[in-house]
Amino acid sequence: MDEGHPKEQPAEHRTRSWWGWGWCEEALPDAECAALGALLPGLPADPLPVPRVADLDLPVPAVTVPAPLAPLVTADPADRAAHALGKAYRDVVRALHRTPARVPDLVARPRSEQDVADLLDWAGRTGTAVIPYGGGSSVVGGVEYRGEAHPAVLSLDLTRMDQVLEVDRVSRAARVQGGVLGPHLERQLRPHGLTLRHFPQSFEFSTLGGWLATRAGGHYATLHTHVDDFTESLRVVTPIGVNSSWRLPGSGAGPSPDRLFLGSEGTLGVITEAWMRLQDRPVHKASAAVLFPSFEAAAEAVRVLAQSGLHPANCRLLDRGEAAFSGAAADGSTVLVLGFESAHTPVGGSLAAAVSLARDHGGRPAPEPAGARGAVDSWRAAFLRMPYQRDALARMSGIVETFETACTWDRLPALYEAVRAETAAAVKEVTGAEGLVNCRLTHVYPDGAAPYFTVIAAGRRGAELRMWDEVKAAAMEVLGRHRATVTHHHAVGRDHRPGYDRQRPEPFARALGAVKSALDPQGVLNPGVLLG
Numbered sequence: 001m002d003e004g005h006p007k008e009q010p011a012e013h014r015t016r017s018w019w020g021w022g023w024c025e026e027a028l029p030d031a032e033c034a035a036l037g038a039l040l041p042g043l044p045a046d047p048l049p050v051p052r053v054a055d056l057d058l059p060v061p062a063v064t065v066p067a068p069l070a071p072l073v074t075a076d077p078a079d080r081a082a083h084a085l086g087k088a089y090r091d092v093v094r095a096l097h098r099t100p101a102r103v104p105d106l107v108a109r110p111r112s113e114q115d116v117a118d119l120l121d122w123a124g125r126t127g128t129a130v131i132p133y134g135g136g137s138s139v140v141g142g143v144e145y146r147g148e149a150h151p152a153v154l155s156l157d158l159t160r161m162d163q164v165l166e167v168d169r170v171s172r173a174a175r176v177q178g179g180v181l182g183p184h185l186e187r188q189l190r191p192h193g194l195t196l197r198h199f200p201q202s203f204e205f206s207t208l209g210g211w212l213a214t215r216a217g218g219h220y221a222t223l224h225t226h227v228d229d230f231t232e233s234l235r236v237v238t239p240i241g242v243n244s245s246w247r248l249p250g251s252g253a254g255p256s257p258d259r260l261f262l263g264s265e266g267t268l269g270v271i272t273e274a275w276m277r278l279q280d281r282p283v284h285k286a287s288a289a290v291l292f293p294s295f296e297a298a299a300e301a302v303r304v305l306a307q308s309g310l311h312p313a314n315c316r317l318l319d320r321g322e323a324a325f326s327g328a329a330a331d332g333s334t335v336l337v338l339g340f341e342s343a344h345t346p347v348g349g350s351l352a353a354a355v356s357l358a359r360d361h362g363g364r365p366a367p368e369p370a371g372a373r374g375a376v377d378s379w380r381a382a383f384l385r386m387p388y389q390r391d392a393l394a395r396m397s398g399i400v401e402t403f404e405t406a407c408t409w410d411r412l413p414a415l416y417e418a419v420r421a422e423t424a425a426a427v428k429e430v431t432g433a434e435g436l437v438n439c440r441l442t443h444v445y446p447d448g449a450a451p452y453f454t455v456i457a458a459g460r461r462g463a464e465l466r467m468w469d470e471v472k473a474a475a476m477e478v479l480g481r482h483r484a485t486v487t488h489h490h491a492v493g494r495d496h497r498p499g500y501d502r503q504r505p506e507p508f509a510r511a512l513g514a515v516k517s518a519l520d521p522q523g524v525l526n527p528g529v530l531l532g
């Protein structure tokens with residue numbers, strides 16, 4: 001199995017959770033929630049009940065659409081509730097307490113680019129806010145409406161536009177509709193022997209359009225870390241017309257039109273199609289884990305590795321807390337999970353070279369697994385199960401959430417120490433007890449790394465959201481002070497606006513505002529995200 005790439009299972013007989021991660025059938029039962037909660041002192045003995053749509057007091061939709069659009073639109077309560085929130089911890093908590101954000105009045109499922117254009121036209125005429133929606137896996141408030149300015153809200157669900165329309169085997173690229181979910185995309189590419197090989201942890205429940213709109217990070221830890229790297233051209237429906245860029249392997253013709261829409265988070269247009277660069281499916285794979293006595297020694301090894309030209313596909317560095325939590329090492333070691341892959345050449349030599357380099361910096365290869373799971377498998381299994389466990393702990397009123405950033409190597413040690421210390425202090429102050437603040441490096445570059453932090457603490461029932469918001473604000477303050485990005489790949493959404501506003505240069509902010517006014521003159525596309 002690929003790192004972060006869940007094994008595909010048939011979707012029949014399974015139901016998507018409207019309030020939590022993934023499939024209802026995969027959620028932890030009450031007894032397992034309670035057992036998990038018992039690991040954190042001070043939590044209640046029983047989980048919050050699984051929320052039911054029937055218990056939500058949904059307002060009557062504030063609008064109806066004209067007859068020609070009616071077949072595209074639903075006001076079904078379950079659909080509306082499922083499209084009200086993303087899948088962050090704070091979304092799950094709000095759903096558990098039956099206090100979701102403003103629920104969209106309608107959910108539309110266009111089947112074609114013309115449908116999208118017609119819906120945007122109608123929204124512009126009526127002032128209806130439009131929230132483009134792919135898999136709804138946003139963890140930054142990207143798919144919820146906050147505010148009062150718009151008389152009605154439409155969630156624009158793209159998942160019916162889910163086809164690979166064309167494959168160019170010669171250039172190794174494909175024209176793909178934006179609403180395709182990860183597994184369905186890979187299923188369509190497999191007969192051609194090709195793969196996009198972009199596997200964010202949310203792969204199973206997120207779409208190509210969502211990845212492009214948020215500049216998602218995949219499982220590649222080096223080189224092709226973001227989906228941007230696989231993007232050849234884009235087709236975007238904006239309120240003033242379709243923006244379609246040429247297919248090019250590279251171009252120096254002025255600022256890139258694709259760069260304008262990559263990361264635009266549904267504020268400038270709806271990504272309906274993209275030509276994506278593909279790869280042959282890898283057949284050579286090798287992985288290993290290396291144990292280090294300290295995070296500092298391991299980070300230095302990873303820096304040298306990132307600058308070596310070896311380009312491991314996987315290069316996850318788990319600090320001692322993260323390694324212990326995931327079961328990758330129980331002895332207090334820091335763990336480096338390494339993986340190489342290629343469609344063309346054996347990779348054993350590259351892995352041996354990387355392990356040798358790690359040894360030079362104080363690492364020792366983890367023992368081969370004998371019957372029990374090795375460090376690599378343990379980490380991978382924990383990685384895939386984590387979102388379900390997060391929901392289980394949320395039901396116990398635990399606080400469990402992640403945030404991520406990036407900075408250059410020269411600043412990494414100070415950033416790592418400051419974030420851990422100040423976030424831990426905030427947890428203690430807010431909850432009155434110690435919590436866990438663990439870290440892993442998810443992506444590494446020759447000039448820096450992307451640390452990804454996990455916070456686990458005991459919350460107080462009914463106050464979980466306020467507690468997490470205070471902890472997160474403290475953590476974001478440290479990032480801003482260290483000039484580390486407010487997000488390496490989770491996007492800006494509504495939650496990261498303060499940090500984003502601080503990070504982006506003022507002339508750029510004004511230019512982006514002008515672009516928004518030009519492309520979306522009625523201001524209906526995802527208001528409050530990035531701008532406004």
Ligand SMILES: Cc1cc2nc3c(=O)[nH]c(=O)nc-3n(C[C@H](O)[C@H](O)[C@H](O)COP(=O)(O)OP(=O)(O)OC[C@H]3O[C@@H](n4cnc5c(N)ncnc54)[C@H](O)[C@@H]3O)c2cc1C
Pocket residue numbers: 021086087088131132133134135136137138139142143158178179199200201202205206207208209210211212213214215216217218265266267269270271272387489490491493526529
């Ligand atoms: C458990 C979990 C694990 C995650 N792991 C990763 C990870 O490994 N890497 C990573 O980068 N992110 C990760 N995320 C965050 C999230 O999955 C990504 O942001 C993802 O790219 C969102 O895709 P989506 O299709 O779900 O988009 P949505 O959540 O539906 O939308 C996200 C944003 O994109 C906009 N949008 C969606 N589709 C379109 C479109 N076609 N045109 C224009 N705008 C659009 C929306 O309006 C919104 O602003 C994770 C989230 C969860 C809950």
